[in-house]
Amino acid sequence: MKRRLSLALFAFLLLLPLSSQAAIYILIDQFSPERKFPIAVADLIEKKSGRADATGVEVADILRKNLKLAGYFDIVDKANYADRGPALTPEEGLDFSQWTATGATVFVKGGYQKKGKNLVLELRLYDPSLKQMLVGKEYKVPKDKAYAAIHRFADEILLALTGERGIFNTKIAAACGPRGKEQIVIMNVDGTEREPITNNTAMNLSPNFSPDGGQLVFTSYAKFFPELFMSSVKKSKPKRLTFNNMLNITPSFSPDGSLIAFSSSMAGDPDLYLIDAKGNQVAQLTKSQGIDISPSWSPDGNLIAFASERAGNLHLFVTDKNGAEPKRLTFTGYQNDTPEWSPRGDKIAFVKRSGSG
Incomplete structure (x- = not known):
């Protein structure tokens, strides 16, 4: 009996890594830019009308832009999509063969409906060859924040296909503006929601996030000399860290x-x-x-x-x-x-x- 249990457990453990490997579609360490992963992204269907309208096209374009930015994907031209209907599931009549014919290894279909000042987005990632849903999510967001939900879904796609979550729901910090008067700003990775951190007439450079994302350290000429300052991302008044009236540049937070x-x-x-x-x-x-x-x-x-x-x-x-x-x-x-x-x-x-x- 013990031998049978041991053999069964051994067989189960052998299967575990195979199962986890089977779920990985893109091996990041072996990825080649010359062989990008084909993915199709359909325009979102407005549930009431059963067709894609301007909002559905705009939301899908945001997702395509996110996936292109990731660098792993070849977005299949939507002119090749035969399926333009409202079905989001096999039970509703979703035809996987139409998506296999596009040459896409996976595809995204979605729909949305308006509820007051909000949009309810329903998004699904499928493998047409397996006839299997890989990711299914529903998001309720303000109408002008649909991109926030799309960033989150793009991260889910990366996680499902690579085993590692993407960066689309994160922020970047940058120095922007006229030469000599650059200001520190934070924004989404696709450039949306730009928020100023500094507001002076001096040059501000080299922003670096704290590990928790709550603080920024940067160089500023606000006091004539290039000194280090730190500011909360909630735009509190920057705090001066160095006072030596010399060159202080390229700051970097430790991981802790x-x-x-x-x-x-x-x-x-x-x-x-x-x-x-x-x-x-x-x-x-x-x-x-x-x-x-x-x-x-x-x-x-x-x-x-x-x-x-x-x-x-x-x-x-x-x-x-x-x-x-x-x-x-x-x-x-x-x-x-x-x-x-x-x-x-x-x-x-x-x-x-x-x-x-």
Whole structure:
């Protein structure tokens, strides 16, 4: 009896990874930009009329834009869609063969209805070859906030197809405006809902979110010298963190939010320093000839990648949070800057200039 139970349990455990793998349609680590994943997105049907109207087309276009932004998908031209009817389920007459004929591996169908000042969106992701629904969601949102629901559904699509949630329901911070008078703003990843964080006549640069998304640290020339400031995303008055009247740039929060790494010329050439979230100096991380800039924390908070001229041209190096001897990472190009760790901590993205460009 014990042997049978052991064999049954062993067989069950063997099946688990196969089942979880079968649910992954796009392997991110093996993804090739030349072979994008075909997906069809139908215009949303207005439930009362049974057809797609201007609102249904607009909402579907937002989803197509989100999926295109993800970089994984080839959006099948909707001119190839034979199914333009109101059916959202097989019980209502949904014909999977019409979607298989489009060449799409998966497809999205949806409908909506108006309820007072709100829209009720019903969205479904199907695999036509399996005749199976992969994701089904219903959202009730104000009429002018339909894009918020679409961002959430786009994240659900990424989760269902890759095993990892997308970024569509997150915010980005940027410096925008006329040269020399850039202001810090936050917005959705597709550029919607832009909200100002600073409102001055100076230049403001290099915003960086705290891990909880509630604070921004950035460089501002509001007090003439480039000093570090911190502000709540709720647009409270920015708090000044540095007072050395020198260069203080490229701040970066640690993953736990307790420290900020940045570049400062307070002792001569720009080196890397650590301060806490109140502006108290903790440590000097680097000391070399030439500039050290653009610190970026590894996801576990143990390492910091940065750009340095210590080797002549600007190259990437990595040190630990205690300022150990930096290890060089790049050896080609004459300007390698702005490193950013991948969420898993196994790769670093950066900007590289070589030759004349």
